[in-house]
Amino acid sequence: MPLRGLAAATLALVALLSPVTPTATAAGTGPAIVRTSPASDAATAAREARAVRREVNAMILDYLDAYGDRVTAAEREQMEGHRDNADRQLASVVVTTRRLSQLAVAPASRARVLTAARRAIVAHRRARAAAEASFASVRAILEPRLTLWEGLQALRDYDAMMGRFDRLGDRLDDIAREVR
Secondary structure (H helix, E strand, O other): OOHHHHHHHHHHHHHHHOOOOOOOOOOOOOOOOOOOOHHHHHHHHHHHHHHHHHHHHHHHHHHHHHHHHHOOHHHHHHHHHHHHHHHHHHHHHHHHHHHHHHHHHOOOOHHHHHHHHHHHHHHHHHHHHHHHHHHHHHHHHHHHHOOHHHHHHHHHHHHHHHHHHHHHHHHHHHHHHHHO
16 A cells, blocks of 8 residues: 555544544534434434435445455355344334334423433434444454555444434433433
8 A cells, every 4th residue: 555545544534543532613612512302302302313324225235335345255144134133222212212203293201201202212212232233243344345544434424323313312311311
C-alpha cells in the first residue's frame, strides 16, 4: 500500500475512533436541551423505530449485494439468517414503541404508559444484544474478505446505525423517567 494510501487509512481510522463531543453554541453555553411531552417523545420514538428498521434492512441488503459473492453459500445463508433475526427484533421494537405512542397520546394512565415504556425498553435491549451478536458473526465472515477501506466503511456504517439505535434507547429511557 503506498504511503499516501496508508496515511489516508490511518486518518480514517483515527477519525472513527476519536470521541465526538458536543459543540458549543454561539453563546458558548453548549447544546440546547429541548423538553417535550412524553406523548410527543413517544410519537418520535415510534417514528424513529420504524426508520431504523427500514435503514437496517436496507443496509444489510446492500452489504449482501455488495459482498455476497465473496462468501460461500452457507455463509450467505448464515448472513441472511442474521438479517431475518435483526428484522424480527426490530419489528418488536416498532410494535412496542407504537403501542407506547398510542397510550401516551390517548392519554392512558401513567401506570399503563410506564408499563408500555418498560416493554419498549426491554424490546430495545433485546434488539441491541441481538445486533451485537449478529455483527460479531457477520464480521468474522466478512472481515478476511474486505479491503481495509471496505472494513473501515462497514465499521463506520455499523457505528452510525448503532449510535442512532442507542439514541432511540435513550429516548425510551427518558420517556420512562418522565412518566414515573
